Amino acid sequence: MAVTIEDIKKLKELTGVGLTDAKVALVEADGDFDKALEAMRKKGLTKAEKKGDRETREGIIDSYVHSNRIGVVIEVNCETDFVARLDEFKELAHQLAMQVAAMNPQYVSFDDIPAEEYDAKKKELLESDSLKGKPADMAEKIVEGQLKKHFGEQVLLAQQYVLDDSMTVEDRIKQQIAKSGENITVGQFKRIELGVTE
Numbered sequence: 001m002a003v004t005i006e007d008i009k010k011l012k013e014l015t016g017v018g019l020t021d022a023k024v025a026l027v028e029a030d031g032d033f034d035k036a037l038e039a040m041r042k043k044g045l046t047k048a049e050k051k052g053d054r055e056t057r058e059g060i061i062d063s064y065v066h067s068n069r070i071g072v073v074i075e076v077n078c079e080t081d082f083v084a085r086l087d088e089f090k091e092l093a094h095q096l097a098m099q100v101a102a103m104n105p106q107y108v109s110f111d112d113i114p115a116e117e118y119d120a121k122k123k124e125l126l127e128s129d130s131l132k133g134k135p136a137d138m139a140e141k142i143v144e145g146q147l148k149k150h151f152g153e154q155v156l157l158a159q160q161y162v163l164d165d166s167m168t169v170e171d172r173i174k175q176q177i178a179k180s181g182e183n184i185t186v187g188q189f190k191r192i193e194l195g196v197t198e
Contacts, residue, residue: 003031011036056185058084064097069194072097075187083182092176092184098162099169100189105156108186113151122147156186 003026011022011033022040029035059077076093078084099105107113125131125146131139152158157170164172177184 003027007031007033007036011040055079056183056187059187060084060090060093062090062093062097064094064101066098066101070101071192072100072189074100074189077185077187078180079182083180083184086180088176089180089184092173095163095172096156096169096186097189099159100156100191102162103153103156103159104191105159105189106154107151107156108188109157110151110155113155118147118151121150156189 007026008019008022011026012019025036025040029039056077056079058079058081061073061075063073065071074093074097076096078089083089122143125143126139159169161167161169161172173184
């Protein structure tokens, strides 16, 4: 398949890479746009993971109100004020506020789950009848999977992304990290629902 300038521009737009990199990816994929996009995404996500340890002291606070019944305030951080002012970054923050409104997570990441709550659930699952007679290491593996599933719905980063269910919220953030070249984190959020108190 031939590599077209339209495909090069489209790939550049979707991945945030330069024209040359986009062209190289398309040539390597024999002009197959989807194959090139997948290769660029993998490359971008690898770079994003390397940026994950960098400090995020800038950012914005965004809010979203749904039907005057649910309100969300969210802090999304990045490394520089320059990135914080970009429309793409503001759009991401707003999308994350919408995610919190729709999916009602309790925690930003698995690290935020209180140890006593995690341990209590783990104990409960380990003592369930379905695990009786199973070897300890197998039971442990099964319970780890169950814990991930149970808490996964309560953890923002682990939730399926509401605007594209082929990825998680964490994947969506990594996509933006790959594009912006900066680490991006969620600092905190607060969700308020009319008539519901914690």
